[in-house]
Amino acid sequence: MELNDKTVLLTGASGGIGAALAQELAAAGARLLLQGRDRPRLNRLLAGLPDSGRHRIIAVDLLMPGAVDGLVQAVRDAGGLDLLINNAGTSRFAWLEDQPAGDIHHQLTLNLTMPVLLTRSLLPCLRRPGLIMNIGSTFGAIGYPGYSVYCAGKAGLRGFSEALDRELAGSGVRVLYFAPRATRTTLNSPQVVELNTALGNHTDSPEWVAAQALQALQKQQQRRWLGWPERLLVRLNALFPALLDRALARQRATIAHYAGHPADKEISP
Numbered sequence: 001m002e003l004n005d006k007t008v009l010l011t012g013a014s015g016g017i018g019a020a021l022a023q024e025l026a027a028a029g030a031r032l033l034l035q036g037r038d039r040p041r042l043n044r045l046l047a048g049l050p051d052s053g054r055h056r057i058i059a060v061d062l063l064m065p066g067a068v069d070g071l072v073q074a075v076r077d078a079g080g081l082d083l084l085i086n087n088a089g090t091s092r093f094a095w096l097e098d099q100p101a102g103d104i105h106h107q108l109t110l111n112l113t114m115p116v117l118l119t120r121s122l123l124p125c126l127r128r129p130g131l132i133m134n135i136g137s138t139f140g141a142i143g144y145p146g147y148s149v150y151c152a153g154k155a156g157l158r159g160f161s162e163a164l165d166r167e168l169a170g171s172g173v174r175v176l177y178f179a180p181r182a183t184r185t186t187l188n189s190p191q192v193v194e195l196n197t198a199l200g201n202h203t204d205s206p207e208w209v210a211a212q213a214l215q216a217l218q219k220q221q222q223r224r225w226l227g228w229p230e231r232l233l234v235r236l237n238a239l240f241p242a243l244l245d246r247a248l249a250r251q252r253a254t255i256a257h258y259a260g261h262p263a264d265k266e267i268s269p
């Protein structure tokens, strides 16, 4: 899609990947509706964008009642939409039994239910040709210890994206799934950063991830997995999951350590 003069709703614009993507989209000439919770951060982002007067911020907590209606109204006020990017997300790195029920609900709602509800409500406002991009994760295709809830949400988002794209075939709306690997943002706690260092996992800058997302939008790539060897591991896990079972079993004690779930806790009766 050519992005010049297109209207884009970007959720999670105040975050690491969101802010970098806002810069890319604004530089490509798009008009932005920038959602986040943190109004001062959104204001700073807006002030730093080229042609800042063309863009608008919407400070709203997506987990609050009425959030979707507020965003639909903002889109109507803008005269319609060409591109929706469901980017807002959260993650908690912890063993399932160590997570309070409220945290689990929070993650699944923000990472999966809200993109589904927002997409449903905005479909009638989306011009044809139109695009929806859902920001997933490598963990949407690889179940990883310490991330069972996050993996559930992102795998759900992947299934939603694929099914909806097939459902909308011929309608002029495409649904893209874009999956970064570990990226240097505040989404990842210090324990996750330490784990990635200990395991030698590669991490990307949000600016590089945003540039890849822009490219995926321009080329309308339906599925895009970032990073090597992650792209290979995604395919291996789909075809030969037992290989990944064995590899991750070897890492499991290290992962449990950084997740704050000592091994002795598991083996006690």
Ligand SMILES: NC(=O)c1ccc[n+]([C@@H]2O[C@H](COP(=O)([O-])OP(=O)(O)OC[C@H]3O[C@@H](n4cnc5c(N)ncnc54)[C@H](OP(=O)(O)O)[C@@H]3O)[C@@H](O)[C@H]2O)c1
Residues within 6 Å of the ligand: 011, 012, 013, 014, 015, 016, 017, 018, 035, 036, 037, 038, 039, 041, 060, 061, 062, 063, 086, 087, 088, 089, 090, 091, 110, 135, 136, 137, 138, 179, 180, 181, 182, 183, 184, 185, 186, 187, 188
């Ligand atoms: N970082 C990674 O390693 C990584 C890897 C793969 C995929 N991803 C995915 O990339 C996307 C962006 O992540 P990021 O790394 O940029 O994270 P981030 O820096 O933590 O940003 C998260 C964004 O989501 C917004 N948000 C969080 N809770 C919200 C709520 N209840 N209502 C409305 N907005 C809310 C935040 O708003 P406030 O700033 O106002 O709180 C922020 O704009 C997520 O979907 C994430 O799952 C990230």
